Amino acid sequence: MIEIKNIEKYYASKGVKHYVLRHVTTSIKKGEFVSIMGPSGAGKSTLLNILGMLEESTYGQYEFMGEDVTTLSERKRIELYRNHIGFVFQAYHLIDEMTVYENIEAPLLYKKIGNSERKSRIADLLDRFNIVAKKDLFPNQLSGGQQQLVGIARALAAQPSLILADEPTGNLQSVQAEEIMELFRKLNKEEGITIIQVTHAEKNAQYGNRILHIADGVVKDDVQVG
């Protein structure tokens, strides 16, 4: 699904290059559940954002589902993202002025999914995540765990084959965090959705099948777990 070769990313300031990622080469197969771990500032979020096409690398090759991402037009890249990727953020990134229902609906409107199909997908997600009663509430009327469920429901609405999650449980209590990780395990095992998460918690990484350790922008270790 993902092939990256020699990915490099730096920021130049006053003529000096500050490297965030160096020579990152790896491949991720469909159906994997990968955790990216490493110290603060190691380049984890940068790597995830590059994989999610939210950022570009300075050098290197990136092939996503057979498409060469680095040479794609902006329009094609957005299309590829919308068709295949769901992003889940630590701080949820829900739209405050929209209800739960409208937040989940937003990516379906971008994708121009018809009215009845939209209604049925949203009803299904609300039901599955046990948040039917919350559908007309606004994000600030929900607990953190409930907001993250909405964030995941929104990411799943477009039926992605890949979920990218940046510290998805970073703002949650441990019970809520476990619920979210169980949900990820289920999506991966039962629906075959590929998952790549950034996490600081070893416990969260154990839900997946592989851990990529990054330090100073370099992949130090790539281990299978479970």
Ligand SMILES: Nc1ncnc2c1ncn2[C@@H]1O[C@H](COP(=O)(O)OP(=O)(O)OP(=O)(O)O)[C@@H](O)[C@H]1O
């Ligand atoms: N726009 C930017 N300009 C300059 N430096 C940046 C920019 N964005 C990120 N960096 C630097 O890139 C490095 C890696 O950042 P990144 O967010 O990928 O780390 P991380 O491993 O996810 O850290 P954390 O666990 O703290 O979230 C950091 O040193 C950061 O300061």
